[in-house]
Amino acid sequence: MTDRALSVVRAGALTSVQDEGRHGHAHLGVPRSGALDLPASRLANRLVGNAIGAAVLETTLNGCAVRPRCAVTVAVTGAPCAVTLDGRPVAWGAPVRVPPGAVVEVGAATHGVRSYLAFAGGITVEPVLGSRSTDLLSGLGPPLLSDGAALPLGSPAPAYPHVDEAPAPGVPRELVLRMCPGPRADWFTADATAVLAAGHYRVSSASNRIGLRTEGPALRRAVEGELPSEGMVWGAVQVPPDGRPVVFLADHPTTGGYPVIGVVPEPDLAAAAQAAPGTPLRFAPVGRP
Amino acid sequence: MSPLRTLPVGEHALLVELENGEAAGALHAELLRRRAAGTLPPVREIVPAARTVLLDGIADPRALAAQLTTWRIPPLEAGAQETVEISVRYDGPDLADVAGLWEVSEQEVVRIHSAAEFRVAFCGFAPGFAYLTGLGEEYSVPRRDTPRTSVPAGSVALAGPYTGVYPRPSPGGWQLIGSTDAALWDPHREPAALLTPGTRVRFVPRAAR
CATH class of the missing domain: 2.40.100.10 (Cyclophilin-like)
Structure with a gap:
């Protein structure tokens, strides 16, 4: 069989196609989107010999199962989980050769939230504005995976995989996110930074690809009133009227009208994407004014 | 020229606040002119809003913030475009x-x-x-x-x-x-x-x- 495609056997709770995201269109109201744990999606691509920006599958908590119609090399990274090939255990974090018609199953995450399943040649759904990512805020890109759906696969590059084994991440007891203060830190009372740093927050189950929501003490405003809409960035810690900070992730709106008390640097956002609901959370203010 | 204030937005972005939407529009137009002329440092996103312009994906926000304050920004002209x-x-x-x-x-x-x-x-x-x-x-x-x-x-x-x-x-x-x-x-x-x-x-x- 030469058909380069896969069939979805079990879509999982929320499995989407993701790449490096949709850049350069924020001024039109288009979110950046893309894999939430970029180091993990890039690693999965390297393991199968792809360029780092090839489209992969991003699962949420309970994995997924697919049946490639052609022989293809796959790799699973991100949240550690059992990986099976026609029911037999195979390696997580390593290239796995899949014969045509075999079922690759990404199991439930043993810890963390999102696993990444890469295929040599990548998933080649039609790009929208330069990206194949599913954007859950605005609905751009391919639909979420559904049982029985088919996805096209690209031809693998002749390149040899850049890495052949990846260490599994450990279980973080606590999520610590660095935070650069600003742009609207002065909209909050002077104790707000100390409250964020004290660590009485937990990751809320209402978190999604748009934002990491939190449960914990409400931050108090020093400036009342409405903030006129302003541009938002990945990692912005926005504080809605209930006072519980929300860390914006890849599908965040491009503009928003609630004040941003600080911004989490990009390298910390992969950990934010892997923090399961209930994980203790604190913010560590760093540098800048 | 109308006053312009720059606010920090993490390590790779900058928020420029102006006194009103017209001024934000004028800065946005100037940023696009400079980007087209190749005189603006690389920026991934230029996002105007109600009275701000966000510059995201820049290497050195502080240097750009310092540069911005020296710009002469012409006001928006009605009827200047289609x-x-x-x-x-x-x-x-x-x-x-x-x-x-x-x-x-x-x-x-x-x-x-x-x-x-x-x-x-x-x-x-x-x-x-x-x-x-x-x-x-x-x-x-x-x-x-x-x-x-x-x-x-x-x-x-x-x-x-x-x-x-x-x-x-x-x-x-x-x-x-x-x-x-x-x-x-x-x-x-x-x-x-x-x-x-x-x-x-x-x-x-x-x-x-």
Whole structure:
């Protein structure tokens, strides 16, 4: 069989196609989107010999199962989980050769939230504005995976995989996110930074690809009133009227009208994407004014 | 020149705050001119908003912030560019409410709205959803008390000082005054949005269905 495609056997709770995201269109109201744990999606691509920006599958908590119609090399990274090939255990974090018609199953995450399943040649759904990512805020890109759906696969590059084994991440007891203060830190009372740093927050189950929501003490405003809409960035810690900070992730709106008390640097956002609901959370203010 | 304030946004972005939307529009236009001329350091996103411009994906925000304060930014010129005309049936379900808020007749709402020259101040909410300014302050209206669960694509609507056109069906709390068949959003077109920041717009009345 030469058909380069896969069939979805079990879509999982929320499995989407993701790449490096949709850049350069924020001024039109288009979110950046893309894999939430970029180091993990890039690693999965390297393991199968792809360029780092090839489209992969991003699962949420309970994995997924697919049946490639052609022989293809796959790799699973991100949240550690059992990986099976026609029911037999195979390696997580390593290239796995899949014969045509075999079922690759990404199991439930043993810890963390999102696993990444890469295929040599990548998933080649039609790009929208330069990206194949599913954007859950605005609905751009391919639909979420559904049982029985088919996805096209690209031809693998002749390149040899850049890495052949990846260490599994450990279980973080606590999520610590660095935070650069600003742009609207002065909209909050002077104790707000100390409250964020004290660590009485937990990751809320209402978190999604748009934002990491939190449960914990409400931050108090020093400036009342409405903030006129302003541009938002990945990692912005926005504080809605209930006072519980929300860390914006890849599908965040491009503009928003609630004040941003600080911004989490990009390298910390992969950990934010892997923090399961209930994980203790604190913010560590760093540098800048 | 109007005062300009730069605010830190993490390690690779900068928020520039101006005294009003006109000034933000003027800075946005200047940034696009400098980017086209190759004199702006690489920036991934330039996002204008109500009275700010966000610069995201820059190597050295502090250096750019220092540079910005030395710029001479010419004010926006009306009529300096092409105007997009949008044909509208002023038959929205909230036309009567808007007439009540403005204390004029429905015909007068149509006359005032179609006589104004609008400018796209910024986009947000959804891909291709533009916030247009151009109505006088006295024509600001509140959002609906209860947002609609579904507003049809092409709805022309008012909220606060802004006019917007829904690019596709979505929930929404704006006051609906009319509808258009214009293709606000087409990802296969370049640019995908009909109404991009800085674009001048007029609404042209056509007979209601």
